[in-house]
Amino acid sequence: MAExxxxxxxxxxxxxxxxxxxLGLALALERAGIDYELFEKGQFSPQxxxxxxxxxxxxxxxxxxxxxxxxxxxxxxLEDRNHYSETGYCFEESHVLGVINKVLRRPIIFMERCxxxxxxxxxxxxxxxxxxxxxxxxxxxxxxxxxxxxxxGQTHRGHIxxxxxxxxxxxxxxxxxxxxxxxxxxxxxxxxxxxxEYNCIFGVSRNDPASPFLRxxxxxxxxxxxxxxxxxxxxxxLVFWFLFVKAATKTRTPNCPRFDNDDAEALIRExxxxxxxxxxxxxxxxxxxxxxxxxxxEEGVLKKWSHGRVVLMGDAVHKVTINPGxxxxxxxxxxxxxxxxxxxxxKEHPIPSTEQLVEVFDTYFAGQSPRAHTVCNLxxxxxxxxxxxSWLYKFAAQHIIPLVSDTTKANAYAGYSNGGPWLEYLPLxxxxxxxxxxxxxxxxxxxxxxxxxxxxxxxxxxxxxAMVYRDxxxxxxxxxx
Numbered sequence: 001m002a003e004x005x006x007x008x009x010x011x012x013x014x015x016x017x018x019x020x021x022x023l024g025l026a027l028a029l030e031r032a033g034i035d036y037e038l039f040e041k042g043q044f045s046p047q048x049x050x051x052x053x054x055x056x057x058x059x060x061x062x063x064x065x066x067x068x069x070x071x072x073x074x075x076x077x078l079e080d081r082n083h084y085s086e087t088g089y090c091f092e093e094s095h096v097l098g099v100i101n102k103v104l105r106r107p108i109i110f111m112e113r114c115x116x117x118x119x120x121x122x123x124x125x126x127x128x129x130x131x132x133x134x135x136x137x138x139x140x141x142x143x144x145x146x147x148x149x150x151x152x153g154q155t156h157r158g159h160i161x162x163x164x165x166x167x168x169x170x171x172x173x174x175x176x177x178x179x180x181x182x183x184x185x186x187x188x189x190x191x192x193x194x195x196x197e198y199n200c201i202f203g204v205s206r207n208d209p210a211s212p213f214l215r216x217x218x219x220x221x222x223x224x225x226x227x228x229x230x231x232x233x234x235x236x237x238l239v240f241w242f243l244f245v246k247a248a249t250k251t252r253t254p255n256c257p258r259f260d261n262d263d264a265e266a267l268i269r270e271x272x273x274x275x276x277x278x279x280x281x282x283x284x285x286x287x288x289x290x291x292x293x294x295x296x297x298e299e300g301v302l303k304k305w306s307h308g309r310v311v312l313m314g315d316a317v318h319k320v321t322i323n324p325g326x327x328x329x330x331x332x333x334x335x336x337x338x339x340x341x342x343x344x345x346x347k348e349h350p351i352p353s354t355e356q357l358v359e360v361f362d363t364y365f366a367g368q369s370p371r372a373h374t375v376c377n378l379x380x381x382x383x384x385x386x387x388x389x390s391w392l393y394k395f396a397a398q399h400i401i402p403l404v405s406d407t408t409k410a411n412a413y414a415g416y417s418n419g420g421p422w423l424e425y426l427p428l429x430x431x432x433x434x435x436x437x438x439x440x441x442x443x444x445x446x447x448x449x450x451x452x453x454x455x456x457x458x459x460x461x462x463x464x465x466a467m468v469y470r471d472x473x474x475x476x477x478x479x480x481x
Contacts, residue, residue: 011351012159014162015037016136018130019117021166022038023117024331026038027120027123028061028336031064036129037156038131039136040135041134041135041170043132045115045118051113051204054071056104056106056107057417057418057419058328058329058420060420060422060432061336064423066123067119070119071109075235076235077107078108078110079097080098082218082221084277092401092402094402095406099409102410103410103411104418109234134150135151135165139171139310159309159352161311163175164312165316167298167316169312172302175190179304186304191253192252192254194252195251195300198246200322201242201286202242202295203241203292203293208237212239222274223387223388226387228387229241230242244297251296264293299376299379299380300318306361309357314334317372318368320375337367341360343424345357
């Protein structure tokens with residue numbers, strides 16, 4: 001796409017954070033011809049986070065950015081999923097993941113997070129725009145721009161700052177400090193807006209082809225009282241796995257716990273003997289690990305997403321539990337929404353005013369926030385559902401959900417996935433061409449939120465089976481991410 005502005009006086013976006021969201025935004029801006037600089041406090045592809053699950057609506061965006069082909073060569077699409085009770089009984093053999101692939105013509109995948117970062121980094125054309133080991137430590141917001149100070153003490157000037165720097169966002173912290181006197185309630189919420197009730201060990205382990213834990217394309221889920229585990233074979237020779245355990249107490253940011261390897265070892269000593277799938281335990285996965293990390297599962301959606309010329313994105317503003325794997329995908333929806341707002345604005349106003357930029361931020365919020373609330377609520381319910389946090393969840397998992405056909409589940413999920421945005425300034429891939437026509441023929445509400453009614457509103461009283469079906473049959477039924 002042609003450059004939107006001449007080199008002199010060009011609009012520039014400053015990005016704080018160089019993980020999957022920051023690099024994804026950098027690619028989206030680069031393809032739009034929008035100038036940017038990205039500042040990351042560490043390296044660009046560390047072996048942190050173990051894995052990433054990507055859903056069809058994110059793969060569509062990555063396809064538009066020219067990235068999907070390299071990712072596709074790394075993975076095997078997930079197809080089958082077996083669900084086990086605490087006794088080892090398989091109460092559901094599901095093929096919904098494969099059916100979703102047939103319906104949407106895109107799979108649900110799992111891959112190493114560090115490899116995904118390497119691929120994104122590789123596709124950035126101008127590497128001089130990327131600044132590792134030089135995160136944003138301060139910023140000043142004025143009527144005509146933003147100046148950031150980075151770890152090396154240097155200052156950098158741009159027109160907006162995007163805080164894509166994760167759950168421990170420095171930009172969010174700075175924003176809270178700047179509005180403390182004028183808007184103390186919002187300031188407090190920026191700091192304390194996330195809670196955590198579950199902890200998780202997420203790892204990647206070797207999956208010996210001669211004696212695999214589970215075959216490629218397979219997912220195993222196991223449900224225990226107050227904890228659960230998942231294993232997925234989405235890359236040849238590797239298995240991605242998670243142990244979810246309910247914490248003793250609910251915590252709130254900034255006081256959610258931080259864990260080290262000793263904490264993870266202690267959790268493995270307590271739960272390691274639990275079987276995940278036929279013939280292997282959590283301890284077996286731990287002993288075969290390539291990488292494993294323990295972290296709290298923060299959850300929440302903030303009320304304030306921007307201030308002046310500074311806007312937040314991804315985990316910095318909406319954080320969800322990871323069981324259904326929708327959090328990272330939600331962040332890519334945010335990339336599309338923000339970029340879709342900036343591109344037409346800059347075509348008409350190459351150097352827009354603060355007021356014009358705020359309108360774009362408000363539109364981004366209006367489109368993204370309802371979807372974020374829905375995904376946050378659903379993800380939290382699935383975390384508790386898999387950990388059998390109540391008799392109702394246990395009953396639904398083992399006696400109701402298996403009655404819903406894979407086709408029904410897949411078609412309902414497709415409605416949700418197709419409700420996600422794409423990059424409107426880039427061509428849609430051929431397999432997605434019908435989407436634009438379908439969207440034009442639907443109502444203006446395109447978030448897909450209506451397909452995922454919250455469990456809490458409907459699980460009281462009689463008719464429990466139909467109600468549980470309504471909530472979980474309409475989207476993922478623990479579709480793994």
